[in-house]
Amino acid sequence: MKALQITELTGPATALQAVELPEPDPAASHPLTPGSGVVIEVHAAGVSFPEVLQTRGEYQLKPPLPFVPGSEVAGVVRSAPDDAPVRAGDRVAALCLLGGFAETAVAPAHLTFALPDALDFAQGAGLVLNSHTAYFSLVTRGRLAPNETVLVHGAAGGVGTATLQVAKGLGATTIAVVSSDAKERVAREAGADEVVRADAGWKDRVKELVPGGVDLVIDPVGGDRFTDSLRCLGEGGRLVVVGFTGGSIPEVKVNRLLLNNTEVVGAGWGAYAMAKPEVNRQIGAEIQRLIEDGFVRPLVGERFPLDRAADALALIDGRGATGKVVLDVRG
Numbered sequence: 001m002k003a004l005q006i007t008e009l010t011g012p013a014t015a016l017q018a019v020e021l022p023e024p025d026p027a028a029s030h031p032l033t034p035g036s037g038v039v040i041e042v043h044a045a046g047v048s049f050p051e052v053l054q055t056r057g058e059y060q061l062k063p064p065l066p067f068v069p070g071s072e073v074a075g076v077v078r079s080a081p082d083d084a085p086v087r088a089g090d091r092v093a094a095l096c097l098l099g100g101f102a103e104t105a106v107a108p109a110h111l112t113f114a115l116p117d118a119l120d121f122a123q124g125a126g127l128v129l130n131s132h133t134a135y136f137s138l139v140t141r142g143r144l145a146p147n148e149t150v151l152v153h154g155a156a157g158g159v160g161t162a163t164l165q166v167a168k169g170l171g172a173t174t175i176a177v178v179s180s181d182a183k184e185r186v187a188r189e190a191g192a193d194e195v196v197r198a199d200a201g202w203k204d205r206v207k208e209l210v211p212g213g214v215d216l217v218i219d220p221v222g223g224d225r226f227t228d229s230l231r232c233l234g235e236g237g238r239l240v241v242v243g244f245t246g247g248s249i250p251e252v253k254v255n256r257l258l259l260n261n262t263e264v265v266g267a268g269w270g271a272y273a274m275a276k277p278e279v280n281r282q283i284g285a286e287i288q289r290l291i292e293d294g295f296v297r298p299l300v301g302e303r304f305p306l307d308r309a310a311d312a313l314a315l316i317d318g319r320g321a322t323g324k325v326v327l328d329v330r331g
């Protein structure tokens with residue numbers, strides 16, 4: 001099968017090499033979930049920030065070189081273990097963690113979900129990681145209640161757009177923080193009720209919109225926005241830490257938490273969910289319901305053929321991506 005491997009940790013432009021590899025072994029133990037997996041004929045592979053980091057050896061998951069990156073795919077099941085929720089021939093979306101930049105991939109059964117007819121393969125390739133992270137951040141960690149107000153950073157990105165869609169589906173009011181006109185359009189398409197600009201006094205604008213403060217901040221960006229995010233919280237508000245695309249890891253002056261009875265909460269979905277099949281099934285069922293109700297529709301941005309994966313990574317690295325960046329693996 002055709003695949004791309006990271007052969008050296010030299011960054012997005014040069015780390016990937018096209019190779020021919022044998023088909024993956026479904027019984028080969030997966031890094032975090034041993035046991036037999038679902039073999040998927042990959043039609044579309046999602047590209048995300050972690051793959052950019054992996055080309056530099058900067059992501060927490062550091063497989064020995066060379067390895068096939070690619071954490072999520074959509075395609076058709078070729079074979080599945082007897083106890084899997086899907087069968088040969090089913091259209092699926094799956095989190096495979098590694099191995100997605102290839103014509104065939106293997107995913108754990110509990111992270112493989114039937115792909116509803118409403119979604120095509122490109123949308124499926126952007127479904128699991130972002131929508132499950134969004135639900136986990138908003139509900140499991142952020143304790144979102146109906147009618148609460150949620151501020152979403154990086155709101156035109158993969159996690160951001162999914163967070164806006166899931167939050168709207170759960171009855172929240174949403175405010176998006178973005179850095180450009182194009183990203184503002186994407187955030188509105190994803191369901192933002194209000195949009196504020198990252199480079200134009202966003203904190204003051206949020207305070208004008210919600211004088212009492214927001215209930216929840218979902219933050220995949222970090223960096224120098226963090227303190228202003230705390231200032232935007234109302235009494236009892238929660239700030240959920242999801243990632244650090246802004247480049248630096250913020251520090252908290254904890255007196256701010258005491259003054260207004262607020263919380264900073266971490267949300268690390270991947271490692272947590274990987275070993276908990278029941279959690280994945282529950283979140284998967286909720287996401288399925290939100291798809292059926294028309295709220296969750298992964299927004300696909302740029303699409304590239306497999307052999308242009310380096311351009312896909314460069315787009316994300318250069319902060320140019322809107323919605324989900326997808327590789328069309330089979331043309």
Ligand SMILES: NC(=O)c1ccc[n+]([C@@H]2O[C@H](COP(=O)([O-])OP(=O)(O)OC[C@H]3O[C@@H](n4cnc5c(N)ncnc54)[C@H](OP(=O)(O)O)[C@@H]3O)[C@@H](O)[C@H]2O)c1
Pocket residue numbers: 048049050129133153154155156157158159160177178179180183198220221241242243244245246247267268269270316317318319321323
């Ligand atoms: N905790 C978890 O379980 C979990 C799960 C999935 C992903 N993540 C993390 O969440 C983060 C976001 O992932 P994603 O897939 O949504 O990424 P993405 O699609 O690339 O979006 C990230 C957004 O961050 C903003 N940003 C601000 N400063 C930036 C900078 N210096 N460089 C690049 N982007 C910058 C950009 O929005 P503006 O330009 O509008 O500011 C961009 O749209 C990543 O750190 C990822 O590792 C965490």
